Amino acid sequence: MKIFRLPETDTVRRLQAMARDRILMLDGAMGTMIQTLSLTEDDFHGRGGSGTGCAHPTDHPQKGNNDLLTLTQPEAIERIHFDFAMAGADIVETNTFSSTTIAQADYGLQAAVHDLNEQAARVARRAIDRATAIDGRERFVAGAVGPTNRTASLSPDVNDPGFRAVTFDDLRIAYGAQIRGLIAGGADLILIETIFDTLNAKAAIFACFEAFAEHGKRLPVMISGTITDASGRTLSGQTPTAFWHSVRHARPFSVGLNCALGAAAMRPHIAEIGGVADTLVCAYPNAGLPNAFGQYDEGPEETAAQLGAFASQGLVNMVGGCCGTTPDHIRAMAEAVAAHAPRKAPFHD
Numbered sequence: 260m261k262i263f264r265l266p267e268t269d270t271v272r273r274l275q276a277m278a279r280d281r282i283l284m285l286d287g288a289m290g291t292m293i294q295t296l297s298l299t300e301d302d303f304h305g306r307g308g309s310g311t312g313c314a315h316p317t318d319h320p321q322k323g324n325n326d327l328l329t330l331t332q333p334e335a336i337e338r339i340h341f342d343f344a345m346a347g348a349d350i351v352e353t354n355t356f357s358s359t360t361i362a363q364a365d366y367g368l369q370a371a372v373h374d375l376n377e378q379a380a381r382v383a384r385r386a387i388d389r390a391t392a393i394d395g396r397e398r399f400v401a402g403a404v405g406p407t408n409r410t411a412s413l414s415p416d417v418n419d420p421g422f423r424a425v426t427f428d429d430l431r432i433a434y435g436a437q438i439r440g441l442i443a444g445g446a447d448l449i450l451i452e453t454i455f456d457t458l459n460a461k462a463a464i465f466a467c468f469e470a471f472a473e474h475g476k477r478l479p480v481m482i483s484g485t486i487t488d489a490s491g492r493t494l495s496g497q498t499p500t501a502f503w504h505s506v507r508h509a510r511p512f513s514v515g516l517n518c519a520l521g522a523a524a525m526r527p528h529i530a531e532i533g534g535v536a537d538t539l540v541c542a543y544p545n546a547g548l549p550n551a552f553g554q555y556d557e558g559p560e561e562t563a564a565q566l567g568a569f570a571s572q573g574l575v576n577m578v579g580g581c582c583g584t585t586p587d588h589i590r591a592m593a594e595a596v597a598a599h600a601p602r603k604a605p606f607h608d
């Protein structure tokens with residue numbers, strides 16, 4: 260594909276140089292940090308108080324539409340990014356996990372998708388620029404691309420296994436709109452994350468290529484799957500090795516796993532990916548298993564000790580946290596991995 264004749268952004272070389280020296284730090288969870296703010300329906304719409312109003316007013320209920328807060332409570336979102344940056348994150352993820360037309364259809368906000376992504380990249384940039392002004396450390400914005408709430412390779416209807424709620428082209432178009440917004444807002448990388456269906460991810464990769472061709476430059480792409488069952492396969496049935504071979508054509512900046520059952524359950528799968536992948540390996544697990552209330556109990560020291568062990572065993576180039584991880588988790592992780600050399604990646608020979 261001609262996509263690889265496009266020049267890369269300068270960011271790639273800077274990130275690769277940093278990754279040669281040490282294990283890079285991602286941030287922690289946006290969603291569980293937002294939950295602690297106990298925001299109301301009015302807060303989500305940006306009405307009253309610290310709200311900024313919304314350029315996309317709607318009568319549709321918005322409580323739970325965390326991505327909308329980028330537009331309606333930008334200071335709160337910027338503060339979360341800033342706290343993660345100051346805790347040690349080299350890369351912060353935009354608040355755009357559900358900022359596709361497919362996921363926003365649940366809230367009647369498909370028309371807001373470009374704004375949601377463009378502004379999310381700008382809010383994240385403002386936060387890291389503030390952090391860099393304090394300590395001089397360079398940081399990067401990763402545009403977060405979630406899996407959507409539909410799956411292209413499985414039927415949601417047990418009586419009709421051939422049925423699909425979404426097609427590859429539906430996803431390609433929806434991801435394309437998201438990625439163009441993230442690029443317009445100045446994202447440094449694209450992070451395709453929490454992949455449970457590899458076909459969805461392949462549509463996101465294809466959408467990246469199309470958007471990069473229009474942009475005239477290739478951004479680094481991070482790819483992160485999720486394994487939520489004991490068989491060690493993704494929801495669409497792949498082992499970690501099969502998953503890598505399905506996405507390696509993207510020549511990703513990193514590949515790895517996130518979310519799911521916590522660090523302990525992730526370890527063998529991360530080791531397997533590291534055994535086959537000729538790129539950087541990234542792990543950002545949840546803060547353990549969710550309890551009966553869907554909350555995460557694993558404290559910063561506990562999660563950090565496990566990721567420190569990944570690092571001491573040479574398994575990772577990049578770590579961070581997913582659901583339930585706080586700035587304290589990221590700070591503890593950064594300390595736990597600091598003394599260990601990064602996994603040796605092929606381009607570091």
Ligand SMILES: [Zn+2]
Pocket residue numbers: 517518519545581582
């Ligand atoms: Zn998660």
